[in-house]
Amino acid sequence: MLPATPERRKLTKEIAVAYAEKVYKVRNGKKTKQFTWRACYKKPDGGKGTEPGFPTKKLAEEYGERQEALIGMHRWVDPARAEQQFGEWAREWMASRAPRGRTVSTRWDRLDTHILPRWEHIPLIKITWFDAEAWANSVALSHDDATATQCLTLMSQIMTGAVDAGRILVNPLAGRRRSRPASVKAKIQQKERDKAQGQWADPERLLRVARRIGPLDGMHLLVTAFAGPRWGEGLALTRASVGERREPHWGGFFTCPVLHIRQEVAEYQTRDPETGKKGPMFFGLEPLKTDGSARDIDLPPFLHNLLRAHMGRLPEDRQYLFCTRSGKWWRNANFGRQVMRPACDGRDALPVSKGHRAREAWEPIIPGLTMDLLRHTHDTYQSEIGVAEPLAFEQAGHRRPGIKRVYQHPTPDMRKVRLEGLQEIFERAMRNLGWDRIWEGTELISEIPPKRSSSSVVREVRKRSAA
Numbered sequence: 030m031l032p033a034t035p036e037r038r039k040l041t042k043e044i045a046v047a048y049a050e051k052v053y054k055v056r057n058g059k060k061t062k063q064f065t066w067r068a069c070y071k072k073p074d075g076g077k078g079t080e081p082g083f084p085t086k087k088l089a090e091e092y093g094e095r096q097e098a099l100i101g102m103h104r105w106v107d108p109a110r111a112e113q114q115f116g117e118w119a120r121e122w123m124a125s126r127a128p129r130g131r132t133v134s135t136r137w138d139r140l141d142t143h144i145l146p147r148w149e150h151i152p153l154i155k156i157t158w159f160d161a162e163a164w165a166n167s168v169a170l171s172h173d174d175a176t177a178t179q180c181l182t183l184m185s186q187i188m189t190g191a192v193d194a195g196r197i198l199v200n201p202l203a204g205r206r207r208s209r210p211a212s213v214k215a216k217i218q219q220k221e222r223d224k225a226q227g228q229w230a231d232p233e234r235l236l237r238v239a240r241r242i243g244p245l246d247g248m249h250l251l252v253t254a255f256a257g258p259r260w261g262e263g264l265a266l267t268r269a270s271v272g273e274r275r276e277p278h279w280g281g282f283f284t285c286p287v288l289h290i291r292q293e294v295a296e297y298q299t300r301d302p303e304t305g306k307k308g309p310m311f312f313g314l315e316p317l318k319t320d321g322s323a324r325d326i327d328l329p330p331f332l333h334n335l336l337r338a339h340m341g342r343l344p345e346d347r348q349y350l351f352c353t354r355s356g357k358w359w360r361n362a363n364f365g366r367q368v369m370r371p372a373c374d375g376r377d378a379l380p381v382s383k384g385h386r387a388r389e390a391w392e393p394i395i396p397g398l399t400m401d402l403l404r405h406t407h408d409t410y411q412s413e414i415g416v417a418e419p420l421a422f423e424q425a426g427h428r429r430p431g432i433k434r435v436y437q438h439p440t441p442d443m444r445k446v447r448l449e450g451l452q453e454i455f456e457r458a459m460r461n462l463g464w465d466r467i468w469e470g471t472e473l474i475s476e477i478p479p480k481r482s483s484s485s486v487v488r489e490v491r492k493r494s495a496a
Contacts, residue, residue: 047093414450
């Protein structure tokens with residue numbers, strides 16, 4: 030073995046073998062005899078990497094050797110990059126992403142309101158699952174469990190980006206399932222019990238609310254409950270959205286009217302992609318969020334007839350089917366406050382005064398009903414009449430999970446079951462109410478046939494299909 034001469038030490042450094050250096054402590058500006066060891070190694074870019082503070086030479090050399098082994102396997106992460114603060118990296122990550130505008134707005138809301146106040150100045154390398162889980166559970170208690178889960182998911186996405194960018198070696202949040210303490214579980218259970226009440230609208234009360242609102246906005250409620258478009262999808266419906274389906278069936282063709290869902294009206298706060306600074310509100314047309322959302326919704330006969338009459342009542346130059354009296358899109362909050370809440374929750378009577386006429390008091394019909402819950406209503410109706418899963422998922426614009434999504438597809442007979450079942454739900458409600466029309470002064474509903482149960486409709490259609 031060659032002696033440890035200065036020439037050999039110099040050669041060792043040049044061929045990138047890890048070594049250790051003494052680092053003498055300084056007191057009052059003077060070097061003392063006390064020292065620690067600093068690990069030295071060659072970084073991938075050829076520069077010198079160091080890590081001080083080792084009590085022995087052996088520990089420093091072992092650290093340097095581990096760094097070089099990781100470099101050789103292309104798994105090394107620069108410790109300086111791992112010390113980057115989470116907030117700084119989160120802004121870099123957000124600037125590199127380009128999802129839909131609404132998604133960007135939601136992510137920034139979660140960052141500004143919940144995530145950055147806790148994690149802004151924490152180095153990436155010091156974020157652990159233990160701390161993140163405890164923090165998420167505190168968010169669940171102060172806000173709600175869904176918000177906590179969304180925040181944790183966003184944090185994990187950002188940390189995965191840090192792994193991909195070479196900031197850290199692994200994402201400590203990836204693949205972990207949050208365990209909830211008893212207090213959080215109790216809050217979730219209470220919320221589920223509260224939500225279980227009034228999560229859908231029975232058809233009789235739904236028709237009463239639609240009558241109370243009037244034909245222009247009441248038609249929007251009926252389309253949402255019996256066809257199931259999302260709020261933004263419903264606002265984007267035009268005269269051209271009403272079309273026809275035509276499919277081969279038993280040597281002929283199956284036809285039915287449909288709603289073409291191809292775009293939506295979005296409303297959200299814009300953000301600067303790099304800083305997250307708030308910009309103006311966006312309110313306009315956007316492409317649909319997913320491919321599964323683009324669909325043709327089959328319309329039962331009564332709903333198609335009502336829609337045709339609705340289009341006849343609109344001004345000839347009115348393009349969109351559901352909007353304000355001035356022809357503009359409804360703001361979601363305004364529609365809820367001005368239309369849904371008085372009609373569903375009730376209102377007090379007001380006498381005549383300057384600026385408005387007298388109004389009658391309204392008793393509550395379905396307190397708490399929203400347009401989103403009318404989508405729940407549509408899917409509940411589909412389940413009630415036994416709509417097959419391939420068709421139920423398609424009509425709701427949902428992506429069906431599992432391999433059956435690949436192997437099973439809607440058929441014309443499935444569509445007949447759904448259309449006849451929805452038609453029967455409407456007709457039964459009209460009979461129960463004793464109505465021949467929904468709105469006074471509008472067209473009569475065609476003669477309603479004798480009462481049939483939903484199950485008898487399903488059995489009849491399946492019997493014809495088997496024959």
